[in-house]
Amino acid sequence: MSPGQLPLPLVYAAAMGEADFLVSDANRDAVRWLETWRDWPRPQAVLTGPPGSGKTHLARVFEGRTGARVIDDADAADPETVFHAWNAATADRPLLLCARPVPPAWPHRLPDLASRLAATPLLTIRDPDDTLLAAILAKHFADRGLRLSTEVAAYVLARVERSFAAVAAAAAALDAAALDAGRGVTVPVAREVMEAQFDLGLD
Template sequence: MNFAPEPALPLAWPVDLSPDRLAITEANRAAAAWLASPGLWPVPVTLVVGPAGSGKTHLARWFAARSPARVIETADREDPESLFHAWNAATRQAPLLLTSQLIPRDWRHGLPDLASRLAATPLVKLGEPDDELLTAVLGKLFAERGVRVGDDLIRWLVVRIERSLVAAQAVVAALDAAALARRRAITIPLAREVVDGQGEFGF
């Protein structure tokens, strides 16, 4: 029986960022170790900076699940006065975690008192996910769906999809949907059809 080609999938997939799904590898191990010990921070605030898809949100949720912390994402877009008061309200018992794609000197808040607070805030930098992290995330995502795939498929995906955790979530969801629709196993030929047909994966 022949199956008609699947229509293009939507650009946005629901992304599960549950804390217990965080994969820790060399790419984010130092950041996770720092966030795991807020009592050792010089001030009760930390800023995590990294490009889109580098895992800032997932780390932030992992951190918040481990401590009674407040998290402010995309802090560079926050109202400066509100951010200033949030910084001042942070304590050892209730630390504050900020995330941003920009380092503080590129924030356009125009508030000197906030600038001085940010200058005293420890900065944790995340880069794009490396091969080890993408491999671990892809393997975990397939396993959680009950899908068995070969290591060769994961290696093929790692060097072809956009280097972001959101892209990893998206491509696994797309492959699972395509395999179910076409009643095929998830193999490199199927992955080639899906990835080549969906430009948002960053081939």
């Protein structure tokens, strides 16, 4: 990079294929339930989990496999739309509602919808374990075309907040720092980022 040249922010596409979804104890129950959709007691399900946990990725894989209707951020969607989608779901075209909070916390005021959601199976993606955090960090790097060394991975994972969102934020910050420096992500680069990113919950 020449002196004074500004690094351009790159738009990257996360790998969202079925083979790119990472299965661990945090999401295994949800994955198994979606795999057995033909045996569901009713053709609807709710998928919840923390930010960055892969809800949208898993929902898109499910949609591609089954032709299901998927509503992201269902807690913020028009309740009438959700209500009619729930009623329209069939065994051949099930409905998957995705949201961060569980349905009792959704801010709608439709008693008929509330009663339906109360009877809908709830699938939950739990907080990640160390193995999944490491795999997610590696995926974020791979999505950006970055090399993640064992040393950098160990350094970051020992200091990052134990959440999907914090790992994603750390990867983005490391990518930006490496681009700005015109070099790869090294331990010194990681140290600078980790010491500066207090807003990410990093040490």
